[in-house]
Amino acid sequence: MKKTILLALLLAGSKAWAQPEIKPVGALPSAAQVKWQQLEYYMFIHFGPNTFTDKEWGHGDEDPKVFNPTELDARQWARTAKLAGMKGIIITAKHHDGFCLWPSEFSKHTVRESAWKNGKGDVLAELSAACREYGLLFGVYLSPWDRNHPAYGTPEYNQVFANQLKEVHTKYGDVFEQWFDGANGEGPNGKKQVYDWNLFESTVTNIHPNVIFFSDAGPGCRWIGNESGYAGVTNWSTLNRADFKPGMGGITETLNKGQEDGTHWVPGEADVSIRPGWFYSAATDGQVKTLPHLLDIYYGSVGRNANLLLNIPVDRRGRIHANDSTRLMELRRALDADFRENLARKARIAATNTRQGNTMISAVYLADGNYNTYWAAADGKTTGDITLSYANPVTFNRVSVQEFIPLGQRVRAFSVSVLQGKEWKEIARETTIGYKRILRLPLTTAKSIRISILDAKASPVISEVALFRAPELIADPxxxxxxxxxxxxxxxxxxxxxxxxxxxxxxxxxxxxxxxxxxxxxxxxxxxxxxxxxxxxxxxxxxxxxGIAPAGFKAVTPGADAAIDASRRAWTTKENAYPAELVIDLGREQEVKAFSYTPNTHGGIVYKYALYVSKDGKEWGKPAVEGTFANVLNNPIPQYIKLSSPVTCKYIKFVALEPADPKDTRVSVSELEVY
CATH class of the missing domain: 2.60.40.10 (Immunoglobulins)
Known part of the structure; x- marks a missing residue:
């Protein structure tokens, strides 16, 4: 008898995985991908020599002794993530500079050569142990680009990188996600590498077969096409994988939306930093994203069928800064308040076009809090209405809908309506649902709410619906x-x-x-x-x-006044403009300590630059500062550059030397400021 009851319970708990009468549609997720999607929200940590040099992309020539956190506490990182409601941590074990946060046998640019703990430390060992202690998943970012390793740019390097992957995946326990950046620049010998992605992936899967690979092409999950944290309003979890490869460029819009009939299940992951840059800088302590901004990001990622990977850069002590952790706790409290009570659980729920002949498929499962139970429409029915009715009016401003993705993503369009008198009033109309779709709506009061599936690839299968009343926030200045x-x-x-x-x-x-x-x-x-x-x-x-108010500034370069008018209009050249000069008369001699370049998000973004200064506008000498705006194409935020020492000048000349996108040869400046 006990065995019979146990078998019944097991069948009930796993019934969603064994429904022969509901035919799966399109590409399907693996069991590991379903579990990954249910994580929803986890932490990214960028940490390394760049933390100590105020760079986004190190050049690999940094003295490894610069890496010397004074109070490194991986348990503080894990504790913060846990309290923030995050489910795991992914760390930059190796960024483009080639510096390894573990004592790799295959590099001489590691924590072993650093001043931290006299070369006896291992960041990955400390973090993986902290994750286990706090019940978090552990993930790693390893960049194949290595601006330090002498073998980079040669056939031997691919095996070097594979060996490093093997080290990380064998020494530190389970790894839930392997993050691959497709960046491919020049190494110390001036050569680029032809990456062997098959070798890299097979090396990892031989150790961790269920790992989720992140890249532009997956295969586990895909970049969402931007570094601002927003998935597309339409977001399919499928992609034609054969058409994509890591770092190929020109595919951001497709990655943002996915492809409706994609050949493979490659869901989106939205990566974004809580600060303007990815690595810690004391200059950004006052620029931590605001609570309303972070909530926008949450609803634009988790609320649009993507997972949210929020970067919290560790500071020079080796700890999460108080400004970041405070904001994370504010976000946790706000999300808890937003989703405190699912009002749908108090409703009488009914649905049209319900599949008949199976007691395990019913509208009563739509608000039971169990993802593995669901309502489904009959075969051939690609529409259906789900109605929530109440004896007394309820007030809500959030609607959440989830599809049962083990059977495929199906819904193309849906709407939300409320009954006013005898007429239904539509208050929202959207496209895809996927694993989860959350709508933010104006406060609405009604006794009857209808969620209508308007179009689907096949009979819709809906796991959960939910209504919430979220508190109103005070808008930021x-x-x-x-x-x-x-x-x-x-x-x-x-x-x-x-x-x-x-x-x-x-x-x-x-x-x-x-x-x-x-x-x-x-x-x-x-x-x-x-x-x-x-x-x-x-x-x-x-x-x-x-910066200095540009009231007395004058653009010497014809037509370039838009770059200095404080309006965020943009000065843009024609195609094939490189190198291009922007000369500004400051009106009088001023002491200049720094400048900032604000890229035009509509194109013409500059990557390599030089800044010259002059007292007469004729004699310029050598550049006061030159370099590159690292990662500016993916993260087009204002680029603040300090001069090595202050200079007194009346003129400055900004020279654009190389584009961030080789296919876009215009030069554009939204604003150039001096400090």
Whole structure:
């Protein structure tokens, strides 16, 4: 009798995997991919020599002794991730500079050669142990590009990299995700490498057969096409894998949306940093993304059928900075509040076109909290209505819908409506669902809510529906400055009181109150915070960093005034413009310590640059600073560059030397600022 009951329970628990009457559709996920999708949210950690040199892409020529965290605490990383509600951690075990966070036998550029723990340390050993302690999954990023290794650019290097993969996957326990960056630049010998991806993948799968590979082409999961954290509003989990390879370029839009009839299941992963850059820099301590911004990212990733990989860069101590961890806890509290009570569980749920003859398929399973139970429409029916009815009106502003993806992604379009009197009013219309789709809606009150599947590739199979009432947030202040140096601050929240500071301190209700635009012609930082409810509640603090107001600046280069007018308009050349010069007259001699280049997100992004200075606009000498804007194509944020020492000049000349995208030979500058 006990055996019979146990068998029944096992069959009930696994019934979703064995439904011969529901034919799977299209490419399907593996069991490992289904488990991966259910993780939803986990941590990225960028850490290495770049942490100590303020670079995004190191050149591989850094002295390994520069890596010397004074208080490294991997348990603090894991504890923070756990408290934030994350399910795992992926760390940059080896970035493009070739530096290994473990003492690799196949490199001389590792923690073994560093000053940290006199060369006896092993970051991967400490982090993998911390992940096990806190019940987190452990993942690794290893870049095949190596700007240090002497074999890079030769056939031997592929085996070197495979050996490093083998080291990492055999020494540190289970690895849930292997992150491959497709970057392929020149090594120390000036050569590029032809990567053997088959060798790399087989080396890993021989050890961890269920590992999820991340790359532009998967095979486990794919890059979402940007580094801002947003999946496409339409997002298919399938892709024609044969058409893609890591780092191929020109495919960002396709990766963002997926392909409806793709040959393989390659779901999206949205990677984004909590700061402007990927590695820690003290200069960005005041630029941690705000809570509303992070919530937007969450709903634009997890809420659009993608997983969210949020980067939290470890600082020079070897710890997560308080600003980052504080914001993570704020995000956790906000998400807990948003999804505290599923109002659908109080509803009477009914559905049309329900598949008949199977008691295991029913609308009653749609709000039972069990992903492996579901409602399904009959064969040949690609539409259906799910109605939630209440005895008393409910108020909601979030709707969540999930498909049962082990049987394929099916839904092409769906809508949400509410009954007003005798008429149904549509309040949302969207496209794909996939593993999870969450809609943010205006506060709505109704007794009947209808979720309509409008179009599907085959009979829809829906696992869960949910309604929530999320608290309203206080909108963050928006700080801007015009060309004359007048600063304006506004916010979308009703009746806010805004306070600000100019000395880098956190605004309080005792700080100056913003009442009208004020003048700040010099370089500096404006910190602003909005307060409501007599100062009892406040927004996130916004730090706006400004260069010298360009009131007296003049573009010597014809037609280039848009690059210095503080409007974020862009100066853009025609095709085949490289090298291109942008010369600016500062109006008078000024001491310049730094400059920033804001790329135009619509194209013409500069990668390699040089900046010259002059007192007369004729004699320029050698560049005051030159280099590259690392990763600017994928992360087109303002690039802040410090000069090695301050210079006094009246003219500056920005020279664009190489494009970030070889196919886009225009030069474009949204804003060039000096500090």
């Amino acid at each position: 928006e700080v801007s400055r015009d060309r004359s140096g007048m600063v304006s601050i506004k916010t979308q929240s009703p009746d806010p009181v805004i306070h600000y500071t100019l000395d880098g301190s956190v605004p309080t209700t005792a700080s100056p109150k913003y009442e009208q635009p004020f003048s700040m012609p010099g370089a500096g930082t404006v910190s602003a915070k909005a307060f409501v409810n007599n100062g009892k509640e406040g927004s996130t603090v916004i730090d706006a960093v400004f």
